[in-house]
Amino acid sequence: MSLKSKHFKIALLPGDGAGRELADQAQKVLEKIQSIRPSITFDVFEQNFGAVEIAKGNEGLSDAALRSCLDSDAVLLCGCGDKRYGSEPEKALLELRSQLGVFVNFRPVRFPSVQLHPCSSFKEHFIDGVDITFVRDLTAGVYYGKRQEARPANGDVAFDTRSKNISLMELTSHSLFTPPKPVHSIDKANVMATSQLWRTTVTGIFAKEFPEIQLDHMLIDHAAMVLSSTPKELNGIILTENLFGDILSDQAGAIVGSQDVLPSAGFSTIYRQPQKGLPAIFEPVNLKTGAHSGLGTVNPLGVIQSLILMLDGSLGLIEEARSLESAIRKTLDPHELLGSDIMTVDIGGKASTAEFMSTLLENFEFALEALQSIDLAALSSVFQRPILGLRGTESRRPMGIVEKILTHSAIGLEKAEVKPGDMIC
Template identity: 40%
Template sequence: SGIGVQSLDLVFRCTVLLSVCTSPYRLEVYHRITRYILISFLHFFSFCCNLSPNLKLPPICIPSSLCALFLFCLDFSLPSPSLCSLLGSVPFASILASILKLSTVAIMPSYNIVVFAGDCCGPEVTAEALKALEVVQKCRNDIKFNFQHHNLGGASIDATGTPLTDEALEAAKSADAVILGAIGGPKWGTGSVRPEQGLLKLRKEMGTFGNLRPCYFAAPSLVDISPLKVNVCSNVDFTIVRELTGGIYFGERKEDTGDGHALDTEPYSRAEIERITRLAAHLALQRDPPLPVISLDKANVLATSRLWRKVVSEVIAAEFPQLKISHQLIDSAAMIMVKDPRQLNGIIVTSNLFGDIISDEASVIPGSLGLLPSASLSGIPDGKSKVNGIYEPIHGSAPDIAGKGVVNPVAAILSMAMMLQFSLGRPAEARAIETAVRDVIEAGIRTGDIGGKSSTKEVGNAVAVELEKLLLSQP
């Protein structure tokens, strides 16, 4: 019956909890409780199997069930007549086989994902990105996505008069991750209510202090479409870590009131610089050997840059002495990025304004804005705590080609790989998405911006098909 199945589920969950928290060498009373619950569980399980062999019981996690079963059987302190009776009436091997058979489906972790499709081409690329996640969910029985769709930017202005509603903001703050398509467009202009205000508020309220923009070639053959010579851009592989919630974009300002004067200020605190430096260092340490860290500033002119350089140097020296740190003036780095970008391979860390500009310069190296993903993180993804993030392609809303089915979805799809890696802790699935994208591009299935003739949906469908093959071939 439904009540019986629910009771079994409750009993089993209690058993697992007690089994994990209690060992045979701890308090005897807990041990007795664990043993008696397990006896009840096995009796009930046996009864259900005999009553209806095809009964579908709630999902059971193999490691947890085996842990509980072994704890029950390895009772070193007190003999159990009930156990002897049970083993006499029901073959032990049969019980274990039934448990293993029904345990092929694990308890699924459920991830709440807020989706802001956004404006213009945003909904097009987001739809293809979600296809990749649906394939992951289909091929992995230990993961489930709960998608919540909300408006942001121009779409929200049209619907509510504000670029970001309180409801959408609260949903994003409580989610496991946020997916963003693109926002903005000429329709909404530069008036007092603008789409970009919604994104800035979202970043600030979510505390996404670090923006990650990798620069690499998603497929080897893409070096041929780079505006740089092949011998200059081959093997480029760096990530720009941009401080996202401080600096000039959030400093005090004064608009021109008719007197011909305006003012913007760039405040930075030690705490803000320390935090972004630790994120950059963590990313550098994920590679073996560790990547070099390159800090960009304008310390020869700006007071905030001198503080920046000082704090970055101190944090690396005190907390990450194994890392190599170097400093570059931002204008010098901009020149190097065009002349010999491989000199910047590693982790680049810089302020909000400088990061905004130089990451756009870096985006043209692979040959198209439609190829590169980004992530804005609220913490350091070290597995110790939840790290919410905003995952989006680096390109804008492209109003000139929106709705024509020609926009490149690769950047949006690769953003899902970053989400799986940094917010959801699923690196294997992240690598599978990257491999699927590479294989599809190498097979010649490309949008027009990278020399192909395929539509947005055709590329997205091809990646989904290839991804499914890869995931099903992996254990």
């Protein structure tokens, strides 16, 4: 008996700017998982996308790239945008989202390590513990409304669809309420018809389906003020439509001090409940990294943290996602917190992309080895249970690497010299 095999297809779109370099770093993370966790395998299908295709006289989203995305379990986009081609690369991204049915954007805003606090313009006590997740509608609202105003005799008309709003609420409720988090619904219901429809829909669904969830409504102007003064008051989920989410999520990204460290994901299904033909798109918040291209200084944190969302939200590799999160924190943390104290230049460090990734992968390998050891120990114990009705057949369960190291440390012995996967009695 062995650990259950898991196989995934990943569509990798390096895209524009420094996207090629970021894609290479992302592949190293996936390869590390495969090497330490042999029951998990990835087939990575790489396709050109955006300006690199437009430069050849093609569409930004080729038929081959679209087919690869539709056939995948997840899509990882690393760069999009080139001023030489105006908005054409971005139009390709909008088309990709449309073809995959993506209608909601998740964007967590938090510090991956306390080491990044000095990057923020806020004083530390205002930002320590910031944990905000934006859930933003991508398909409806005023961006997609008809260019007209109307107030007929039978009431207001909002150029939005209640079904879209309901879908957004359902996706949010199934994905982010374990454990329950406060939800801040942002609108402009005092003047906008779309916001009035939004507030009515949100209120009704939460009252009926999720009465235990703390829900409050806030006007967009007040939310912007709170976000720029006391952002921790908005910890939890900020739920809002396209226009307001577009503005507020960029504003919140500035709290961290660098958009390059933040991840983003677009979903067309419920979080952790993927469907064939409807893969999610994962991408760094900052897709325009052309200034760093070819210099070896690009910050990979945005794309690596997007991999955390992919492992957790689409592939069901929750423990691997937590291990990667832990490795990032250990890489960034100062020595006094037992970290490696390694950061790229843009966030106050001295490390190149290669140096940062080398340390990150080393820390990730250690975390994965511990995870593999625990799984093998649990699997081994299945075969060592005593047969019912017989005496004297009990045996001790072998210790894994982590248990052995902790035991040696506790009784004052040197660190156990064992190889990953070894089982020691």
